[in-house]
Amino acid sequence: MKRRSINSRAMNVLAFAVVIVWLAPVAWVMLTSIKPTMLINSAEPTFFFFTPTTEHYIEVFTRFRFGDVIVNSLITVGVSTLIVMILAFPAAYAVSRMGLMSGDFWALTVLSLRFMPGVVVVLPYFKMANSVGLLDTHLALIVVYVAFGLPFAVWILRGFLLDLPREVEEAGRLDGFGWLRILFFLVLPMAAPGIAVTAIFTFVFSWNEYLFALFLTLQKVTTIPVALQKTIDVYNVLWGSLSAGAAIQLLPMIAVVFLLQKHIARGLALGAVK
Amino acid sequence: MHGSSDRVAETLRDRSLKIRRMAPLDKEDDVNDRDHEAALSIIARVAEDRRGWLTRRKFLKATAATTVGAIATAYAPDEVFADVGGKVTLFFQEGKRWGDTQRAVQPLFNKVFPNVEVVFAGQPGTDYFQTLTARMSVKNSDFDVSYVDWGRFPGINATGGMDPIDDLLAQDTAWRDDYLKDVPESVSALYRIPSNGGSTFGLTDDGNVMTTFYRKDVFDKAGGKPPTTWDEAIAIAKQLHSPDTGQYGNIACFQRGAWAGTVFWGVHATCGGWWFDKMEKGGWNPVFASDAGYEALRVIQELMKYAHPVSANATEDEVNKAFAEGSAVYGPVCWGTAVLNDPSFTKFADSIYFDLPPAGKSPGAGQKAQMGGLGQFINSGGQQKEAAWAWMKYFNSGDFTDPAIGDAIVAAGGQPARASILGRHQDRQFLEGLYKVFPHTVPYLMQIPEANAIQALIGEECADFVNGIKDIDAALKAMDDRTRRLMEDGGYYQ
């Protein structure tokens, strides 16, 4: 089996190389975030040999108020993701496991609400939020993110639940468990990893949402994508601040994913078991 | 508050010294009297520098933040209005000219109005008009003063959410008269809305022109001057064009929509074109498919042969970046802005200069630049009218109120429309250029609510032409047809 191990080592190296090349543009963003503006605007690219600066990070936290903005993002996106998961889990169970004759129809209906282009619905949402006095509140954004996150979550969760082994539920029923107990004490633990994956992607899509965040907030509850967009002056993109903001926006996500790494793999794994 | 007219006469003596770079201003037929008068008043006020500590040199070399801070620290107003209170929320798009300038003036304002709290609700530039209009159309009360492109005034005014300010202005005639004298008529007129009885709805302290930008060192070496006709422009573009050395003949922003629309109209106007046959009842017929229109597109087609490759889909930030890194040395019609003279933005800050765009050959052609600029208005849904007016009036003041305001705005990267402020800051080429070009401008849009939509559609057709997707006849015909449809919907032909 000697040949195979060499092959495997070459493949390992290749895997590392591919990931490094793939992430080079992101590295370039990180590099830009610590470069002085003059170097960013020069015709020749600079990779090494410059004095790094923290001015862009300072700018991002002072002028673009990233301290407040991160908190706003965490609140709106965090709460909406939680609500989405609470609603989506039973719904996905219903369309996947409960023998609804028209389960597929409902699943499709739920999904199709996500198809509208954002620009078409942003003004109606703006008017609705205004008429109930919710403009510039966390709640308005939370409601919208629930509306847009739910279909995606139901759809992905449905995939996971469809493939969970049914024997456990059967056993529960034989033991006289009611539906709620089966759902929350038997299915939920089995599906936990799948729920984690769904939650992460729901979180990410809201985390990077721009259009609704722009219209429904003024300055008190502005979120990260809107704050990032503010670094783009019509005549002059503030590359340093933009890159610094992007780095800050990315770090919490990476930390979360790294911590949940095992869950992701296992979660998606369960979804695929036949 | 103190007048400065008494100082004008005594500073006249210095003018040759302070405005060394400024070309002599000859009165020409197409320059109206008010502008000429305003221009002369700049020259009269040029030498005014109340603060000896702030030498021109220091002003240019120090970073914006340092200078703005120094101005605020040194500021000691003659009068304090402690009886005005409240909270004014400012709705504006973030950027040097609108965000940084307001932030720079706020500490000065608060020394005069210590009891007014200023809240900055800066918005991204993208979709700024849509967010603002959406808020105006529901009579949103969350902001008091907004800062918006004058081209948007007629459209936003049509939502009914702007307060007329003629009465407020009449309360302080001395201030008003100074404003009208100091801001060129061609600028201040843009904030009176024809479709709303000609009432004044905004004040401005921001002027901008779409004009020729060039690298003086490169032109000097090539033995050229900024061209005065498009033939010369094409010739010099050809001469400067050497892609092998990373230098391109010319540059312009041809991204589909508004950007390409401004470039087309910029060239179109210098070829003697206009949007409509007559801007009154019985007229409003679009006339893009005319001699001027054909000449404009042909000029653009020629220039594109020697264009910086980014031009085909560029926005103005890409054009500015090309100037900053040195690959662009000539832009016959660009918005550019003061950032090109900012030493922290580009190492060519000292050698980028400005002039009028070249002229075409069709009837009515001439060297004309497009007038841009932004102004402030009071949101009628806002709750803090007194504080709002206090801020608006103070921010838009010239030397008549206090030169420190203008200094702070210029230091922060602003580009004033006030003759008095421009006059004292001629060291920055752009402010000099701005001043020089003001009397030779055409509005960058017509003053009707439909204007931005029309600008975008001519930009779409122009961009399709530039990129070889449409031919010249089809592009011009589409401009006319689509404009006519919009004007029909607006009820202009009834």
Next chain:
Amino acid sequence: MAAEPSFTGKRHAPLAAHRRRVAYLLLAPTLLVLLGLSIFPTIYSVFLSFRVDPLYNPKVARFIGWRNYTDLFSDDRFWNSIRLTLYWTVVVVTIQMVVGFLLAILLDRKMRGASVLRTLIIVPVFISPIAMGLTWRFIFEPVSGLANWFLSGLGLEGYSWLSSTDTALGTLMFVDCWQWTPFVALILLAGIQSISPEITEAARLDRIRGVSYYTRIVLPLIRPVIMVVLLIRIVDSIRFFDLNFIMTKGGPGSSTLVMSTYDYTFFEQGHLGLMAACGLLMLVLVNLVVFVFLNTLYRSEKAARRADMK
């Protein structure tokens, strides 16, 4: 659902009816929330689509019947945008699924640092599209961009990437694949890893290795996962907007003007009626594609189940 097991846990009779009641009870909150939040925007959009309703001049708003629709149908750019959108979707989704699967195979190995790689590879999905889109535009800048800088270092001629009608769409496709292939790869990877060790072992004993292991064993087993990813990617490719808006905004000319960007221009210029009409047509298109896709999917799923039961 042919394989649905019957169960006997409850004494009270019509079990199916009870199940359905519970199912609707569980589904109800989600449906109510979605209907409540989407009914007004949808009705409002239909209403708008029959009107001239300029954002910049509400005074002239009025009903105009089907004119917005006929205007769209007679606009070359509209048909061009549909063509570009479909072309875009087919190319981009195909590349992402194929490369995603290869990437998944590459990452499907036990080695030190594998979990770090799997974490890092998902970064393109997480990073802000605004910042990344602008950075890509910066990288593909024809004169000073990194892409041409590298090419000239290799002695090759550079391109005008995003500012030439020939290359703009391809460059956008490249960036979209860069961003979304890892998403596909990660989910497929999880599918591959979930295959039970017994099957892998059996395959090894049968001397099924290398390419044939992945094509004969893995692909059929991870089919459900592939379908979920495929559907998500198809829908999102038709709605593709962010990167296009930031990098080319439909240009140069109209060479990258896909449906969502085309629709956006109406929003930007304040033509709310046309915007709504175009948005609804886009909704119809997405639904059509998804309907066709799901129909084929279910039919083959049922066939597969039937095969399983034999």
